[in-house]
Amino acid sequence: xxxxxxxxxxxxxxxxxxxxxxxxxxxxxxxxxxxxxxxxxxxxxxxxxxxxxxxxxxxxxxxxxxxxxxxxxxxxxxxxxxxxxxxxxxxxxxxxxxxxxxxxxxxxx
Numbered sequence: 001x002x003x004x005x006x007x008x009x010x011x012x013x014x015x016x017x018x019x020x021x022x023x024x025x026x027x028x029x030x031x032x033x034x035x036x037x038x039x040x041x042x043x044x045x046x047x048x049x050x051x052x053x054x055x056x057x058x059x060x061x062x063x064x065x066x067x068x069x070x071x072x073x074x075x076x077x078x079x080x081x082x083x084x085x086x087x088x089x090x091x092x093x094x095x096x097x098x099x100x101x102x103x104x105x106x107x108x109x
Contacts, residue, residue, distance in 0.1 A: 011065035012078035015085075020046065022086075029087055034094045 017025070023044045031041060049057040070076045 010070060010076075011067065012080075012082075013064050013067060014078060015082040016062065016064055017082055020044065022082075025083065026086055026090065029083070029090055030094075033087065034090065 027041055027044060031037075035041060049059055067076070067078070
């Protein structure tokens with residue numbers, strides 16, 4: 001099957017997570033892997049889409065990629081879980097931040 005100029009959804013239907021859950025997981029990973037135990041991390045604050053984006057904001061409740069096309073056309077399967085993806089990404093950004101003079105102490109409001 002030919003796959004040039006066809007849209008493909010690349011993601012994992014096994015990594016469904018809400019923004020709040022992702023924030024909590026990122027906070028947990030940061031505390032475990034990169035944080036200073038003597039420094040309390042800030043709380044996660046819930047903000048509605050309308051508060052953040054403004055009046056009239058509309059969004060879907062769930063986004064779960066259908067990877068059937070990419071499985072068939074490219075013989076592709078997701079290999080990484082959300083925690084592994086976040087840890088790898090966060091490790092890079094924390095390393096770059098610290099390398100460029102940033103500290104491990106989170107900013108306070």
